[in-house]
Amino acid sequence: MLLLPELYMMLLAIIFLFISIGKRKGNVVACGQLLSILGVVISLSSIFFKGELFYGAYRVDLFSQVFKVLLAAGYCLVILMLGSKDEIEHEYIAEFYMFLSFSTLGLMMLVSSVELISIVLSLEISSYSLYVILPLRRAQVQVQHEASIKYLFFGAISSGIMLYGMGYLYGICHSTFLTDIIRVLPKFLNQPIGILALVLTLTGFLFKLSLFPFHFWSPDVYEGASHSTTTFIATIPKIAAAALLIRITSMAYLAPPVLVQILMVLAALSMTFGNLVGLVQRDIKRLLAYSGIAHAGYIMMGILALSREGNLSVVYYITIYLFMNLACLYTVILLSKDGENVTLDGLIGLSKRSPLLAFTLATSAFSLAGIPPTGGFTGKLYLFISAFREGYLTIVIIGAVNTVISIFYYLNLVRMSYSKEGNSVTPLKLSGMAKIICLIFIFFILAMGVTPSSFMGLFKHMVF
Amino acid sequence: MEQYLVMNKLSFPILSATIFIPLAGACLLFFIKHERAVKVIALITGIINFLISLLLYAHFNPDTYLFQFGEYKPWIPGHSIYYALGIDGITLFLILLTTLLAPLCVLCSWTAIAQRVKEFMFCILLMESAMIGVFCSLDFILFYIFWEAMLIPMYLLIAIWGGPQKDYASIKFFIYTLSGSVFLLVAIIAVYLTTGSFSIPNAMYRGYGFTFEYWVFLAFAIAFAIKVPMFPFHTWLPAAHTEAPTAGSVFLASVLLKMGSYGFLRFCLPITPKASLFFAPYIIVLSLIAIIYGGFVCLRQTDMKRLIAFSSVAHMGFVTLGIFTFTLFGFQGALLQMLNHGITTGALFLCVGIIYERTHSREIFDNSGLGKIMPVYMGFFGFFSLSAFAFPGTNNFVGELYVLIGTFSSNKIAGFFAIVGALVAAAYMLLLLKRIAWGRDDTRSIKDMNVREIIYLLPLVVFVLWVGLFPKPFVHTITKTLEHLVTEMQRFM
Numbered sequence: 001m002l003l004l005p006e007l008y009m010m011l012l013a014i015i016f017l018f019i020s021i022g023k024r025k026g027n028v029v030a031c032g033q034l035l036s037i038l039g040v041v042i043s044l045s046s047i048f049f050k051g052e053l054f055y056g057a058y059r060v061d062l063f064s065q066v067f068k069v070l071l072a073a074g075y076c077l078v079i080l081m082l083g084s085k086d087e088i089e090h091e092y093i094a095e096f097y098m099f100l101s102f103s104t105l106g107l108m109m110l111v112s113s114v115e116l117i118s119i120v121l122s123l124e125i126s127s128y129s130l131y132v133i134l135p136l137r138r139a140q141v142q143v144q145h146e147a148s149i150k151y152l153f154f155g156a157i158s159s160g161i162m163l164y165g166m167g168y169l170y171g172i173c174h175s176t177f178l179t180d181i182i183r184v185l186p187k188f189l190n191q192p193i194g195i196l197a198l199v200l201t202l203t204g205f206l207f208k209l210s211l212f213p214f215h216f217w218s219p220d221v222y223e224g225a226s227h228s229t230t231t232f233i234a235t236i237p238k239i240a241a242a243a244l245l246i247r248i249t250s251m252a253y254l255a256p257p258v259l260v261q262i263l264m265v266l267a268a269l270s271m272t273f274g275n276l277v278g279l280v281q282r283d284i285k286r287l288l289a290y291s292g293i294a295h296a297g298y299i300m301m302g303i304l305a306l307s308r309e310g311n312l313s314v315v316y317y318i319t320i321y322l323f324m325n326l327a328c329l330y331t332v333i334l335l336s337k338d339g340e341n342v343t344l345d346g347l348i349g350l351s352k353r354s355p356l357l358a359f360t361l362a363t364s365a366f367s368l369a370g371i372p373p374t375g376g377f378t379g380k381l382y383l384f385i386s387a388f389r390e391g392y393l394t395i396v397i398i399g400a401v402n403t404v405i406s407i408f409y410y411l412n413l414v415r416m417s418y419s420k421e422g423n424s425v426t427p428l429k430l431s432g433m434a435k436i437i438c439l440i441f442i443f444f445i446l447a448m449g450v451t452p453s454s455f456m457g458l459f460k461h462m463v464f
Numbered sequence: 465m466e467q468y469l470v471m472n473k474l475s476f477p478i479l480s481a482t483i484f485i486p487l488a489g490a491c492l493l494f495f496i497k498h499e500r501a502v503k504v505i506a507l508i509t510g511i512i513n514f515l516i517s518l519l520l521y522a523h524f525n526p527d528t529y530l531f532q533f534g535e536y537k538p539w540i541p542g543h544s545i546y547y548a549l550g551i552d553g554i555t556l557f558l559i560l561l562t563t564l565l566a567p568l569c570v571l572c573s574w575t576a577i578a579q580r581v582k583e584f585m586f587c588i589l590l591m592e593s594a595m596i597g598v599f600c601s602l603d604f605i606l607f608y609i610f611w612e613a614m615l616i617p618m619y620l621l622i623a624i625w626g627g628p629q630k631d632y633a634s635i636k637f638f639i640y641t642l643s644g645s646v647f648l649l650v651a652i653i654a655v656y657l658t659t660g661s662f663s664i665p666n667a668m669y670r671g672y673g674f675t676f677e678y679w680v681f682l683a684f685a686i687a688f689a690i691k692v693p694m695f696p697f698h699t700w701l702p703a704a705h706t707e708a709p710t711a712g713s714v715f716l717a718s719v720l721l722k723m724g725s726y727g728f729l730r731f732c733l734p735i736t737p738k739a740s741l742f743f744a745p746y747i748i749v750l751s752l753i754a755i756i757y758g759g760f761v762c763l764r765q766t767d768m769k770r771l772i773a774f775s776s777v778a779h780m781g782f783v784t785l786g787i788f789t790f791t792l793f794g795f796q797g798a799l800l801q802m803l804n805h806g807i808t809t810g811a812l813f814l815c816v817g818i819i820y821e822r823t824h825s826r827e828i829f830d831n832s833g834l835g836k837i838m839p840v841y842m843g844f845f846g847f848f849s850l851s852a853f854a855f856p857g858t859n860n861f862v863g864e865l866y867v868l869i870g871t872f873s874s875n876k877i878a879g880f881f882a883i884v885g886a887l888v889a890a891a892y893m894l895l896l897l898k899r900i901a902w903g904r905d906d907t908r909s910i911k912d913m914n915v916r917e918i919i920y921l922l923p924l925v926v927f928v929l930w931v932g933l934f935p936k937p938f939v940h941t942i943t944k945t946l947e948h949l950v951t952e953m954q955r956f957m
Contacts, residue, residue, distance in 0.1 A: 385656070396650060396653070400649065453541055460542065
């Protein structure tokens with residue numbers, strides 16, 4: 001029973017598999033929505049499970065269970081947001097759901113894995129499912145193929161590099177279990193080999209997180225993939241990647257400064273690059289891709305603190321990032337006509353067409369920019385404090401400067417929807433479901449900003 | 465923390481009430497369809513809040529420098545962040561000014577705002593909440609949240625209901641002020657890591673190392689100098705003031721600018737006294753430049769709102785000048801000037817709003833020669849113009865006199881230049897008044913002010929005369945707090 005969320009996710013995948021084989025596909029969407037909500041409930045119910053499986057290769061603890069809830073919640077939101085928009089051909093919807101479930105399953109396994117080979121396996125289960133669904137898109141003919149090829153190649157290369165690093169880890173420590181590695185690795189961290197092994201191993205997750213030198217896929221993939229696939233790729237794998245980064249860097253609490261310096265340079269470059277290029281984007285999905293690169297940099301601020309407090313702030317930030325990013329992408333989904341991409345000009349007059357949607361977008365944009373009283377600010381505050389406490393003033397100042405740079409393009413989203421007057425003011429009718437989802441986003445973004453202690457209370461017990 | 469607070473003895477948490485009543489009113493608006501009902505509810509909320517804030521004045525004890533009406537609850541335990549509120553002599557009148565102006569802003573937008581009334585009133589009330597929050601907060605994070613949260617409704621006020629160049633003005637305003645405050649956040653974290661708590665009073669007069677104070681002061685000062693705005697950072701202000709709707713301009717000029725000078729008094733001086741003394745000559749020079757430069761720029765303006773906006777730069781120069789003389793007279797003058805500028809400039813913006821509603825132009829030429837056409841209006845406008853250049857008997861005279869006494873007692877040359885600035889102020893305000901009153905022969909028929917407009921200007925007239933002729937209750941209330949500041953500062957001189 002320890003594996004309840006994973007088993008349920010696998011069950012979902014199988015159900016969708018059978019639906020896709022069968023002939024009647026009438027209510028796939030409604031069915032998927034119901035089942036995914038149930039998935040959140042099941043993960044919540046299993047949050048206090050504890051135990052080890054498969055000879056210690058698989059650990060179920062509060063850390064992994066909380067992340068599974070986040071993954072299930074993200075999965076559920078992605079499925080709910082997909083709704084009835086017809087950007088993916090209807091006959092493929094069941095397959096699409098199936099692969100999403102498989103990918104989520106892989107990520108759930110990933111956050112529980114504490115052994116190198118099971119980490120690789122879970123990561124690949126999740127990635128391969130994504131490789132398959134990336135080209136599924138009706139609107140454009142060319143872009144999604146480019147996107148899927150890029151994702152596949154970059155994914156494969158980064159997996160290769162990660163395996164290379166894991167090979168070194170095994171070579172040093174003679175074990176694939178993280179618990180053994182923790183014991184042996186610190187002795188080697190003063191030598192280049194230790195650092196090299198660790199950094200190379202991190203690559204696979206930095207790729208998922210789209211940190212600076214591993215970010216090349218993200219703008220094209222965001223742009224090319226269908227909106228629903230983008231919402232998934234933009235958030236859910238990043239959650240799991242953050243979890244694994246925490247697991248792995250917590251092996252290196254006593255690391256020499258050079259490891260921190262490497263991570264710091266990556267973080268600084270990632271923020272600055274992401275925000276600067278973000279300034280000139282017109283396509284909202286591309287803009288969010290660059291914003292994602294910048295946010296990967298912010299998240300690294302917590303990781304490189306190499307402290308319990310830093311990990312805590314990373315968990316907090318990735319949670320709020322899930323909500324604010326999905327909220328932004330939801331606007332894109334609802335605004336897009338026939339599944340085409342939405343540019344900044346497409347937002348013009350949004351506040352008149354649908355006040356609620358405009359407000360959701362504004363809240364999430366302000367949150368992404370890190371302006372109180374939204375969760376984005378509180379998360380960033382935690383990250384700043386944890387990096388500052390370890391004495392890394394430089395990265396905090398770079399982060400602060402970047403906040404200023406980024407405000408311009410986030411504000412642009414608000415500006416377009418509020419202050420520009422458009423010609424077409426056809427009201428945008430939101431369904432009841434859409435309204436509820438918008439309110440959920442607004443609630444979480446504001447709640448995480450104003451009462452962080454309620455979330456922190458839970459997270460505090462899970463990190464190491 | 466408790467040792468800095470006199471806890472609230474009233475039967476209800478009065479400071480929380482003044483912060484959250486506007487917020488509750490704003491939320492209430494969402495459930496109301498009828499436009500007129502929206503305006504009435506916004507107005508009632510504003511008035512109720514003003515009446516409650518009068519209780520603050522009634523129960524304020526002027527014989528202590530401690531923070532009064534204190535409220536203190538843990539908020540985010542992990543980082544010792546508290547929900548800590550309290551006011552002292554510095555903030556009491558700023559809060560009263562805010563609560564007074566909010567209903568007036570609702571009244572002045574009664575007919576001027578035709579579209580999206582509900583959202584407009586929502587923004588006004590949200591602004592009021594956030595501004596009172598800034599003045600009450602005794603916790604850095606709480607302060608910072610209110611400080612930044614203020615930007616969002618203000619941005620929307622300019623961006624949605626602004627003039628022709630609202631897009632440019634609003635985004636410039638937002639980015640300018642935000643970029644200042646981000647460094648404020650870094651400085652706050654630095655102070656937190658040194659003192660171990662986010663409490664503001666706890667961080668005061670601690671005698672940090674000079675290098676620490678040096679950098680923290682700079683980070684603080686940039687944020688506050690942008691808000692004031694001091695001379696090289698003032699460029700957002702004319703655009704934002706000119707393009708904002710009347711209510712927005714009033715809030716901007718009367719309260720938002722005070723946040724900057726309030727920041728200097730509350731943060732820079734007590735937390736980084738040594739650095740404040742070190743940087744004082746530079747700040748004084750910048751203030752003098754602002755006073756004189758602002759004055760001369762005003763002489764050449766053709767747009768009424770722009771002129772008043774630049775005159776704000778000059779007036780706020782007096783405030784920062786007063787603060788950085790480190791004398792009791794300087795502090796008192798600065799604080800009085802903050803209030804006076806809020807009242808007078810707010811009133812002038814209201815006057816411009818009244819005429820703009822009728823002629824749809826802010827150009828001086830289009831609005832000249834109104835003396836015969838709108839006698840009542842000219843009466844009010846003339847009165848506030850006199851007050852703006854510190855005519856004896858009006859509020860600004862008292863404030864500027866205090867500042868000048870403070871300045872002359874510490875630095876004669878600075879005093880001399882300030883006097884020159886005061887003269888220029890008389891020149892540009894009289895020039896404006898002359899053009900508006902006599903300007904040209906005109907037989908246009910423009911309706912004079914109606915009762916609603918007279919009602920919302922009258923309270924301000926009362927205050928102009930009250931502070932101008934009998935400033936004692938004001939000075940008495942603020943003195944104890946400022947004396948404490950002076951004595952603490954002298955330890956570091």
